[in-house]
Amino acid sequence: MDLSSINPVLLVASLMVAATPILLAAIGELVVEKAGVLNLGVEGMMITGAICGFALAVETGSPLVGFVSAAIGGALLSLLFVILTQYALANQVASGLALTLFGLGFSALLGQDYVGLKPPATPRLDIPVLSDLPVVGPILFSHDPVLYLGIALTAAVWAVLKFTRVGLVLRAVGENHDAAHALGYKVVRIRVLAIMFGGACAGLGGAYISLIRVPQWTEGMTAGVGWIALALVVFASWKPWRALLGAYLFGGVTVMQLNLQAAGVAIPVEYLAMSPYLITIVVLVILSADKSSAPASLGRIFHASN
Incomplete structure (x- = not known):
């Protein structure tokens, strides 16, 4: 065991990278749930975004095209959930689970020809002078643009929900759709837009995994990140800034267990690998008693005739 091999600066920088796909998916789902809809299909939308982004990036040679395609792919898949829950009035839990299963199978089919290929590299956004600062530079100012987009998106969602009429209407729909x-x-229209926004964010998060964090395509490579993002929304009590902190917490646990494995810590690899999911379960158990922050209409079907 050699803990001295763990570089704290690289550890924190890697933590931010590991947290980004979780944060993107969680912020999207937070908006969806603020509108009163529970979409358990985050994992399916993420894996679909991962293959859409990877495939288009490889075919065009442009990571930007890949990320845009991933957002579109996630949003389009979310339309299936829209049709089932907002128009056919199907159960949201069952529809979300079906969306995840469909996304996993669909992505496996699309990705057959891309196994073993490498995507084009996504350039880092090195900021002059700031990137060269010791310690702070590598941690804060030497990342890819999508990482900063995740943080900016968190700030934007917080500002919209708290200070704008759009946010007020979205929250009103989530709290009492009949009164709204x-x-x-237009309750259904608002929820459709929120669901598509959540799908686009989940698609971006999936593409971040396949294009930046693990630059390759492997079937099922999201490996439960979508479920962690769902849990993170509850952990954050439906507050964007707490979602940011929670994403960094779970990202830190993931990175730490990988570093401990590399350092040869005398703990079975299986225990280290399951630690992020175990902590997710513990957090949910602790917070399960406090449901006061949840939107009152979350998961309830809206009948326009009422």
Whole structure:
């Protein structure tokens, strides 16, 4: 065992990279749930975004095209959930699970020709002077643009929900869709847009895994990140900044267990590998008693005729 081989600076920088796909997916799902919809299909949308982004990036040679395609792919897949839950009025839990299973199978089919290929490298956004600072530079100012996009998106969602009319209407729909409908708001339209936004964010998170964090395509490579993102929304009590902190917590646990494995810590690899998911379960158990922050209409079917 050699803990001295763990570089703290690289550890923190890697933590931010590991947290980004979780954060992107969690912020998207947070908006969806704020609108009163529970979409358990995050994992399916992430893996679909991962293959869409990877395939288009490889075919065009442009990571930007890959990320845009991933967002579109995730949003388009979310439309299946829209049709089932907002128009056919199907159960949201069952529809979300079906979406995840469909996404896993669909991505495996699309990805058959891309196994073993390498995507084009995503350039880092090195900021002059700041990137060269000791310690702080490598941690904060030497990452890819999508990582900063995740942080900016968190700030934007927080500002929209807290200070704008759009955020007020979204929260009103999530708290009491019948009252919002009575006031003349288009509940279904608002929820459709929120679901598509969540799908686009999940697709971006999936592409971040296949294009940056693990630059390759492997079937099922999201490996439960979508479920962690779902748990993170609860952990954050539906607050964007807490989602950011929670993503860094879970990303840190993931990176730490990989570093401990590399350092030869005398703990079975299986225990280290399951630690992020174990901590997710523990956090959910601790917070399960406090449901006061959850949108009141979360998971409830809306009947426009009411």
